[in-house]
Amino acid sequence: MASIEKNLEIIEKKIEQAKKHADQNVQIIAVTKSVSVDRTKEVLKAGLIHIGENRPEGLLAKKEEIKDQAVWHYIGTLQSRKVKQVINEIDYLHSLDRLSLAEEIEKRAEKVVKCFVQVNVSGEESKHGLREEDVIPFIQSLQKFSKIQVVGLMTMAPYTDDEDVIRKVFQDLKRIQQEVVNLNLPYAPCKELSMGMSNDYEIAIEEGATFVRIGTALVG
Ligand SMILES: *Cc1c(COP(=O)(O)O)cnc(C)c1O
Numbered sequence: 001m002a003s004i005e006k007n008l009e010i011i012e013k014k015i016e017q018a019k020k021h022a023d024q025n026v027q028i029i030a031v032t033k034s035v036s037v038d039r040t041k042e043v044l045k046a047g048l049i050h051i052g053e054n055r056p057e058g059l060l061a062k063k064e065e066i067k068d069q070a071v072w073h074y075i076g077t078l079q080s081r082k083v084k085q086v087i088n089e090i091d092y093l094h095s096l097d098r099l100s101l102a103e104e105i106e107k108r109a110e111k112v113v114k115c116f117v118q119v120n121v122s123g124e125e126s127k128h129g130l131r132e133e134d135v136i137p138f139i140q141s142l143q144k145f146s147k148i149q150v151v152g153l154m155t156m157a158p159y160t161d162d163e164d165v166i167r168k169v170f171q172d173l174k175r176i177q178q179e180v181v182n183l184n185l186p187y188a189p190c191k192e193l194s195m196g197m198s199n200d201y202e203i204a205i206e207e208g209a210t211f212v213r214i215g216t217a218l219v220g
Contacts, residue, residue, distance in 0.1 A: 004039075004046045007218050011201075015212075018205035026205055029073050031197075031215030033058050037065050039219055044069060052094075052213050056085045063089055075154075075194075075213055077128050080104040087113060094118065094154045094194050094213075097129050099138070102145050109147040116154035116194045119176060121169045124158055135176055139188050150185075152192025152210070153177050157200050166200050170207035177208075 008028075015026060029052040032040040040051065040062050051066070053059035054076025063072060074086055075094040083104040087093075088111075096102065096115040105113055117139060120129035130138055135153070142148050155173045157166040173195055180190040196204025198217035205212065 004042045008046050011217060014202050015205060018202040021206040024208060024210050027211050029211055029213045030218055031213050032219055035219045037062050056082050059086055084108045102142055102148055106145045106147050112147055112149050114151045115148055116152045117150055118154045119173060121155045121172045122158045132176060139180055150188035150190050152190055152194055154194035167203050170195050170204050174208045
């Protein structure tokens with residue numbers, strides 16, 4: 001297994017290259033869902049502070065040892081009955097995709113939670129997230145929740161070698177984000193775009209990503 005420093009060096013070079021076509025700040029979220037607590041500690045040693053997990057067990061196991069030395073991102077689908085386990089342990093939720101989840105967060109959260117609304121831009125049946133046409137009505141319906149702040153939108157591109165297909169998904173998410181920004185909702189500034197994984201983060205950055213979620217290429 002390559003060292004995390006080595007992997008990060010390569011990723012940072014590619015990010016610099018991609019940023020020639022973009023001017024936003026980009027944060028790397030190290031997705032550690034498939035590695036140990038020790039490997040996760042190496043991520044911090046390499047200088048990254050954003051950690052992403054997609055299951056309550058993984059998040060809690062890592063947080064128990066690392067505590068507040070990291071910024072914690074929950075990137076997986078969150079079942080309503082698991083909200084109480086994680087919602088006060090995380091800094092960002094990337095998978096807000098339904099009203100029942102918002103209601104449970106409102107009930108359980110002790111402070112405002114920074115949320116990304118997950119959008120299924122590509123419309124694949126296997127993917128979670130709202131359809132494009134439902135995004136704005138959904139965000140408008142969040143006004144009554146005092147514990148939810150919509151900081152941005154999140155999507156996953158289809159798994160394909162076709163760069164044009166991937167790029168189109170990211171461009172679409174950016175366009176929807178602009179529509180939300182234009183609503184000027186105090187609880188939904190929606191400045192951030194969480195898009196791009198190991199296979200497509202460079203394209204995502206070219207299209208405006210502010211958070212890229214990188215697992216395999218960094219820790220794998
Ligand atoms: C696993 C995962 C990632 C990271 O995927 P890699 O291809 O390993 O970089 C990013 N986002 C989500 C939602 C994931 O579940």
